[in-house]
Amino acid sequence: MNFPYEKEFRTYCKQKKKLADSTISLADKSVTTFWNYYAANVDSDANVNDVRAGDIRNFLASLETKLHFKSNTVNKYLSHIKMYFVFLSEYNYIITYPLLSLRGNKFDRKQKYIINWMPYLPDLIKIKDIHPETVKMMAAIAAGFKPKEIVVLKTNDLLKHVDNDEVKQYIKDHTDYSKSADPYIFARKNGEPYASDFNINQRIAPDRQIIGMQLTTHKLRMSFVYSILSDHQLSDNQILKTLRITLKSLTYYRKNMTLYVETEDFKLD
Incomplete structure (x- = not known):
């Protein structure tokens, strides 16, 4: 299977990176191998914008555990994949660069997730300095909404799935109804939704220190998945x-949880 923008990537390697044809072929092979792995494990049509660092970590770990590749070989795959995503980001083929947490040519074989935080939402709203956006995000994830859905999620749709009255009232009290009777839970000043979750993740990131866990839509979704x-x-x-996943995805997540994931129960200090 060809990976997205393969022709453009080869041109980029040749003309901008000035790489030899043999090196380009190796990079092409690495990215193709990753893309085939990723496409075989997603729910629907594979989209390069949906690739996250965890997908790449799992792929690299599989090279070691299943194919028994040595570390230097795995690192070559990582270098080629990084170059591919730098190319995609530089030419605006993707919205979010997924490899910021994979620094150098090293990666954590085990991903750590804090789980079972959902019952603590009524306690989180009582924290003085917590951002309302953080509570809304966590409430939406706890309600089962996926990252793509949250970007365009309306307030009433979220409230229908919130059982706790205190949390429900908190969301209402921290929602701007001046532009609409049913605004998006994350909206720009003009009332329209954001194009992606990038701005949302930046706004909730500071609360990581308060809550003690990573706060991005994808990380929260995965912590919810592993909680369930x-x-x-x-x-x-x-x-x-x-x-709301397929049996194929359930098998994939269970395998990840067994081989590549460490979990720890949420604690509120």
Whole structure:
């Protein structure tokens, strides 16, 4: 399977990076191998804008655990994948660069996620300096909404899925209704939604120090996914319904949880 913008990437390597044809072929092979891995594990049509650092970490870890590649070989794959995503970002083919957390040619074999934070939302709203956007984001994730849905999520749609009255009232009290009777939970000054979650993630990032966990739409979604998977009282059908994923994705997440993920229960100091 060809990866997105393959022809343009090869031209970039040749004309801008001045790489030899043999090096370009190696980079092409690395990116193709990654893309085939990624495309085989997503719900629907693979979109390069949806790739996250965790997907790349899992791929690199699979090279070690399944194919028994040595570290220097894995690092070559990482270098080529980084070059590919730098190219995509530089030419605006993607909105968010996914490799900021993969510095140098090293990566954590285990991803750490804080789980089971959802019941603490009523306590979080009582924290003096917490940003309302953080509470809204966590409430939306806890309600099962996916990152793409949250960017264009309306307030009333969120409130329908919030059971706690205090949290529901907090969201109402910290929502600007001047532009609409049913505004987006994250809106620009003109009332329109953001084009992506980049600005939202920047606004909630400072609360990481308060809450003690990473705060991005993707990280929160994955911590929610692994929270649900850690509940052994739930049947497969209940998990599929709660997460709104396919059986294929459930298998993928379970494999990740076994091989590549470390979890820790949420604690509020």
